[in-house]
Amino acid sequence: DFSGYRPKNFGMGYQGDVSIRQALQLSLNVPAIRVLDAVGPTRLMARFRQAGVSPILPVNEAPGLAIGLGGVGVTLRDLVQLYTGLANGGKTHTLHDGTEPADAERTSATILDGQANWQIIDILSGVKPPEGALQRGIAYKTGTSYGYRDAWSVGFDGRYVLGVWVGRPDAGAVPGLSGYVSAAPILFEGFVRSGLATVPLPGKPPGMFSPRREDLPVTLARFGAGSDGLVQATVSEPAPTIIFPPDGARVDLGTNSADASPLVLKLQGGRAPFRWLANGKPLAGIDRRRTATWQPDGAGYSTLTVIDAAGRAASVKVFVE
Template sequence: RMLLAGVLDKDLAQTALSEPVPAQKHPFPALAPHMADRAVAENVHQLTLDATLQRKLETLAKTALQGKGDDLSIAILVADHTTGEILASVGSAAYRADNRLGFVDMTRALRSPGSTLKPLVYGMAFDQGLAHPETLIDDVPTAFGSYVPQNFDGKFRGTIRIRRALQLSLNIPAIKLTEAIGPANLMSNLRRAGMNPVVPGGKPGLAIALGGLGVTLTDMVQLYAGLANGGKPCPLIWKNGSNAGQSDRNLISPVAAWYVADILSGLAPPPNAPRNRLAYKTGTSYGHRDAWALGFDGQHVAGVWMGRADGASVPGAFGGDLAAPVLFEVFSRIKPALTPLPPPPPAALTVSNAELPQPLQRFRGRNALFEKPKDAPTVAFPPDGAEVETDGGFLVVKVRDGVAPFTWLANGKPFAVATYDRQSVLETEGAGFITLSVIDAKGRSARADIRLD
C-alpha cells in the first residue's frame, strides 16, 4: 500500500520486504513511570531526574524485595540538597497491578514516620538552649499526664547522654524534649520544611515525635535535606528549570544542624555496609507497618520506605534491619565515595559534659523550677491515701530521702522537731483523718493524707 501510495519507491519497498518481521512484542520503556504519570498530568516535559541513577535504583528496588514475599512494597527518593533537585524517584518495585499495588506511588503516600522525626526534635532542643549533645538526660519510666510512652524494646537506660539517646532512638528522652519545645512548635517547623503533615484529630500531641501523624517519603526527604543544608529549608523540585523558592527562616541554626549530623554520622552502619559516616536515621511505625531509613552526606540526601501499600502490618519489619541496608546501597549507586560532611561552625561547642555550662550538664525541662528535686523528702510510711490501724494509740511514721534533721507535723502541729532519725512516733487521738507533713533541713517538705481506724 505504501508503494502504491507513492510513500516508498520500488527499491526501498523491496528492501523493507526482505527485513525479518519481529516474532514477539518487546516491553515498552517505562523509566520512572510514576513520575512520568505526574509529568503528563501537569504537561511537564523536562524533569530533573538522572536517567542512569533512576535505572540503577529501579533495579535495586526489585532486588531488595527478592525473597520478602509478594506483598511488600518499596519506595526510594534521592535529591541533591545543595540544589533541591530530585535525581531519582522510585514509587514501587514494578509499575503494575500486582499484590504489591505497584501502580501506587509510595513516594507520595501518607504513612507514619516512626522515629524519623526525632533528629528535628533534638535539633530544636539544641537551638533553644535546652540541651547539648553531651547533656545528660534520664531515660526512666515517665508519665506525661495520661500518656505513658515506652521505649521500643521495653527497656530503660537510666541516665544517658543526649547524643546516645538519639543514636539509640529512645522514646522517653524524645518525648521529654518535645514537651519542652512544644508539639505545636514542632508542627510549625515541619511545615516550614515544606512538609504537609496530617495529624489525626487535628490537634498535635506529644506522640507526634514518635510518628503519630501522616507524612510522605517526599516530605521526609525534604526535611532531611533541610537538616543537611545547615538547617535551612530545601524545597525539592522535579521540574527542570523550576525554582521552588527559599525560606528566609531556618528550621534550626547551622550549629544545631551540625550537632544533629555529627550524632547521626556516628551511628554504626548495618552489617556488611561500609563504615563511611553516612548521617542516617531509621524508623519503624506502630504495628510494624512502615520501615524507614533516611540519610545524607555533604551533597546528597536519600530516603527509603518499605512496607505494604495497603497499610497492613509486616511482622518483624524494622527500619534498621529492612530499610537501612537498602539506604547504604542507594548511596553506593550514587557515587563511589561519600561527599564529606561540613566541619563544625565556629560557634559549635565541642566539649565534654564536665566542661559544659552548668545548666547544660543535665536536662531540665522548662518547668524544672516547679518540679520536686530527686532527693527531696517523701513520706515513706504511711503512704498518701492509706488507711491505717493504730497500735495502742501510736503511729510509726517514716521519711525517705531528704536531709536531716527533720520536723514532723500532724494537722499542722509539730510532734517531732529537729530529729535525725528517719522514723518517729505520733501519739494519736483516735480514729479520723490526719495530714502528716515532714520538713527537712533544706526546708523541703512532703505530705500524706491518711485515715486512722
C-alpha cells in the first residue's frame, strides 16, 4: 500500500523476495512502484523530458506513482527514442523519419550513467525470447496497458532499435492481448526479416564491479523502506575509521624497484566483514579482520576506502612512492 495506491502484478500473484534482475525480467509491477516511490514520479518525468520525449498527463494533474505502470501517455516513437539511450551507452538521440529539413537539429542527452546503463542492458538481454523464437543476442522489454488496450515490445542490439505496438486504433480492449504474447514475436520476426546481421551488445564498461548479493553490505543487499530506498541497519559498533595509513600520508614502498613492498592497511570500529577498495576497485575477498594489505601498481595519489557490513564507509587519500 503506497498511501492508498495498491498496485498489483499482471498475473495477480506475488513472487515473494525477488532480485532487481528478476523483477525487471518478469515485469513485476509492485517492485517497480516501490523503486519509483523512493525515486519520485516528478524526477522520472523530468528524466523523460530530458531525453526529448513528451509524456502526456491529464490537464492540471501532477505525476503520481501510476506513471510507473503506464499511467501516462507515451507514443511508440517516444518509447523507441528512450531505448536508443540504452542502446547507446545512456545517451538518447532525437529520432528522424526523413521528412525533416536537411539541417534539422539532431540532439542527444545523457539519461543514465554508463555503468548503470550496462546493468540494465545485461538484465534485458536475459529476458526469455517469445515462444518459438531464437535468442538473437538482443535486449528487449514488453508491456501491456490497463484493460488490454495496448501491447508493446521494444528491443535493440548494438546498433539497431526496433519498437512494436499492437492494439486497436479506437483504443478498444482486446481480450488476451499482452506484450509478451502479441508484440514480442513481431519484434523478433522484425529483426529476422530486416536481413541485418545482429550487432553485439556493448560489453562491460572498464572498472565495472558486479558483486554477488552475498558479498554486499546489508544496506545494499536489499531494497528497503528508508527514505533513500536502502535498508536502515541498526548497529551498536562505532563507524569504521582507517587508522593506517593516515589521511594525507606519504608512504615510501619503493614502487620503482622490482621488490616493491605492499602497504599494510588497518582500521578500527565498524562491523565485520569488511571490504577494501583502492581507487574505487575492490581488493580481493571480504575479510573479518581489521587489517589488510594492498600492492599499488605504481606511484602517485590513491584513495583507500573500507566498507563495513552495515554499509558505512571511511576513506583516506595517500601518496605512494
